[in-house]
Amino acid sequence: xxxxxxxxxxxxxxxxxxxxxxxxxxxxxxxxxxxxxxxxxxxxxxxxxxxxxxxxxxxxxxxxxxxxxxxxxxxxxxxxxxxxxxxxxxxxxxxxxxxxxxxxxxxxxxxxxxxxxxxxxxxxxxxxxxxxxxxxxxxxxxxxxxxxxxxxxxxxxxxxxxxxxxxxxxxxxxxxxxxxxxxxxxxxxxxxxxxxxxxxxxxxxxxxxxxxxxxxxxxxxxxxxxxxxxxxxxxxxxxxxxxxxxxxxxxxxxxxxxxxxxxxxxxxxxxxxxxxxxxxxxxxxxxxxxxxxxxxxxxxxxxxxxxxxxxxxxxxxxxxxxxxxxxxxxxxxxxxxxxxxxxxxxxxxxxxxxxxxxxxxxxxxxxxxxxxxxxxxxxxxxxx
Numbered sequence: 001x002x003x004x005x006x007x008x009x010x011x012x013x014x015x016x017x018x019x020x021x022x023x024x025x026x027x028x029x030x031x032x033x034x035x036x037x038x039x040x041x042x043x044x045x046x047x048x049x050x051x052x053x054x055x056x057x058x059x060x061x062x063x064x065x066x067x068x069x070x071x072x073x074x075x076x077x078x079x080x081x082x083x084x085x086x087x088x089x090x091x092x093x094x095x096x097x098x099x100x101x102x103x104x105x106x107x108x109x110x111x112x113x114x115x116x117x118x119x120x121x122x123x124x125x126x127x128x129x130x131x132x133x134x135x136x137x138x139x140x141x142x143x144x145x146x147x148x149x150x151x152x153x154x155x156x157x158x159x160x161x162x163x164x165x166x167x168x169x170x171x172x173x174x175x176x177x178x179x180x181x182x183x184x185x186x187x188x189x190x191x192x193x194x195x196x197x198x199x200x201x202x203x204x205x206x207x208x209x210x211x212x213x214x215x216x217x218x219x220x221x222x223x224x225x226x227x228x229x230x231x232x233x234x235x236x237x238x239x240x241x242x243x244x245x246x247x248x249x250x251x252x253x254x255x256x257x258x259x260x261x262x263x264x265x266x267x268x269x270x271x272x273x274x275x276x277x278x279x280x281x282x283x284x285x286x287x288x289x290x291x292x293x294x295x296x297x298x299x300x301x302x303x304x305x306x307x308x309x310x311x312x313x314x315x316x317x318x319x320x321x322x323x324x325x326x327x328x329x330x331x332x333x334x335x336x337x338x339x340x341x342x343x344x345x346x347x348x349x350x351x352x353x354x355x356x357x358x359x360x361x362x363x364x365x366x367x368x369x370x371x372x373x374x375x376x377x378x379x380x381x382x383x384x
Contacts, residue, residue, distance in 0.1 A: 110135055150289045
């Protein structure tokens, strides 16, 4: 293999690694409330979500086009820049997963790419208008819109069903949650899987393998769909616990309403090609479901910590992306990228080993919330 071929292979492998982390980081967006209310057993929930993420990845490609050509000037993109951007996204995903903070994988990726672009070619490498209109504005508006929809929906659901016996109402809405959670998983596939497709397409364009305005090749679509599906099935239990138990003590009517609100906002954004954060949408919906139910406990302190993580995502991932690019470029060629690849693998291993000390699994993800993401000790060797 030539040097460029090795470099391209490292970029593709790292991109699929990011897609995998995106899967387990965002599983909670679709399934946390269904797991929390008992509508679905934890392992069944992540299996359903995995399959529907796979299907959703083939339904829309507008977001992939936005990532491939709407964020940085394609003629200035290099393989090293793309790789460094992915490194920034992966490290932020792993750090926030370890802390149990539902942050945006999408913004981690975008921040990493922008940071690497700035380090490589300066401010003119970034299409700031595209970043503002298709990333920042949706990030600000989407949780608010989803929260309002969920709050109004929750209020109406409880109002309409107030005469229904509690046991019957709970059973009915738990069944409804299976459908609404499935729609969120499908919507997640139409949005988040596309981002890695766009990144690999950007790398192929930078390498001269495809034309500047080419669409994602079939092998890219299939491999990205498989990677995010596998990551989803692994189950990001630390984030699932925070979303399902940490924000609101949620009941099944609230869960179904939150999921329906999330699915509608995500699907609408995908149709317009907006690189939306499904995490922001799902969090806004869950908080809205708490606001919409009289007497519900909403833990605003947990929401505040999450909001801080959201604000830091773009700059923090961008800083890592910039440092990764500077280091790889300084060493030079394939050797520089390979060095960062090894460091990245070592960091991922470190986060995993550290997480096993306070592991969250399918068996304790629904334990009573006490302010900690890991409520009870579990055996060593537990899964993600």
